[in-house]
Amino acid sequence: MLAGTDIPQPAAAPRTTATGQANRERILDAALARFARTGLSGTRIDEIAVDAGLSKTNLLYYFRTKNALYIAVLRRTLEMWLEPLRQIDAGHDPRAALAHYVMRKLEAARDFPQASRLFALEIMRGAPMLSGVIAGDLKDLVDTKVALLRRWQIEGRLGIHEPHHLLFHIWAMTQHYADFAVQVEGLTGQTLHDPVFFETTRRAILAAVTGMAFERPQA
Amino acid sequence: MLAGTDIPQPAAAPRTTATGQANRERILDAALARFARTGLSGTRIDEIAVDAGLSKTNLLYYFRTKNALYIAVLRRTLEMWLEPLRQIDAGHDPRAALAHYVMRKLEAARDFPQASRLFALEIMRGAPMLSGVIAGDLKDLVDTKVALLRRWQIEGRLGIHEPHHLLFHIWAMTQHYADFAVQVEGLTGQTLHDPVFFETTRRAILAAVTGMAFERPQA
DNA sequence: GTCTATAAGCGGATAGAC
């Protein structure tokens, strides 16, 4: 699942499993919510503890340091972040595959905006904890998908633009609604939780993707 | 320039102008670079001081508190952030206006990525310092441009998608290359400073915009 | 596993001389 290009594994904390396993989960949930909003340094460990219904000391029993907790959150969220991209595969029609990918990513932006924001913050500060993943697992995955897109191009089933940009732009547009939700809501009064707004957004993104992938380029 | 929906004005600091005005500038530059990377809480005031070639105490002579400095940086950068959008106006052909806007935004992503990141971080933490701007100046500006886009739609010169999304997606795609530059470079080995990469990026974005704005929607 | 201290350090901010 995660190879040598892993997020550094923090010193193991007690895993004796019991009610303690539930605590662990609640801590990770609370930590994700906080870290995704205020970042690593902007988040206080006792805020997380309160959110999780524990004392600060007790939290530190489960995760020895704030940084270890942060890394644990990053690891737990990573798969959710990578997974939708895995689903693009040669078995599908390019158009259907891209439409499906957009749908998955937009659902993720609606249902798990924190995951998007967590990685956005991490990447924006230079990805000190994720550089290995970006250069490793993510790059491998992206390279694979880019190769597939190129094959589709050669077969004439996809437009001429550089496949990397196609992926970047799908990420950019879908994640925008998670990362900048405050701005989107401030300017339109709406969120992806409104089914009509969700659908309008999805169609606009799809039109953009279609423009990149399936239309004849202009002179 | 900035109305009642302003960023809160911090207590005035000495403006006696001299060599001190130059210091002021250097502090603001250094602060922008730091804040745009590590955010308000992740940035230490003495790091900024060192970058600006001053002592921490001396920095605090010019800006009484870290927060006041942060607000000053935000204010100084705001116009750069808003300006490209102002240039879309009725005098232009829709296609040319959008192409010009994409160009401006992508140049900004290349030349002033810090501005983009600064506001991205601020918005992601819930925009505590910018909520007034978003609800005020930015909303007014966006509303004006959206109205223009709608007029173009009625005249049949623009596609059927919600104009807000057109703007959001242009922001998302262009700013992606600033905000996620580390990831883009990690995955492609390239940056917008490479003229070929810049041009390829620009064309892909334009194709997306064209898909949203000028192509017949699919069934 | 959870609690009550408490240590330890960092970083923002002030006082006051020069």
Place this chain on the structure above:
DNA sequence: GTCTATCCGCTTATAGAC
């Protein structure tokens, strides 16, 4: 305007009883 010295609060982390 700039420096030295210092304060003080906040936050992470530990010690050790229950």
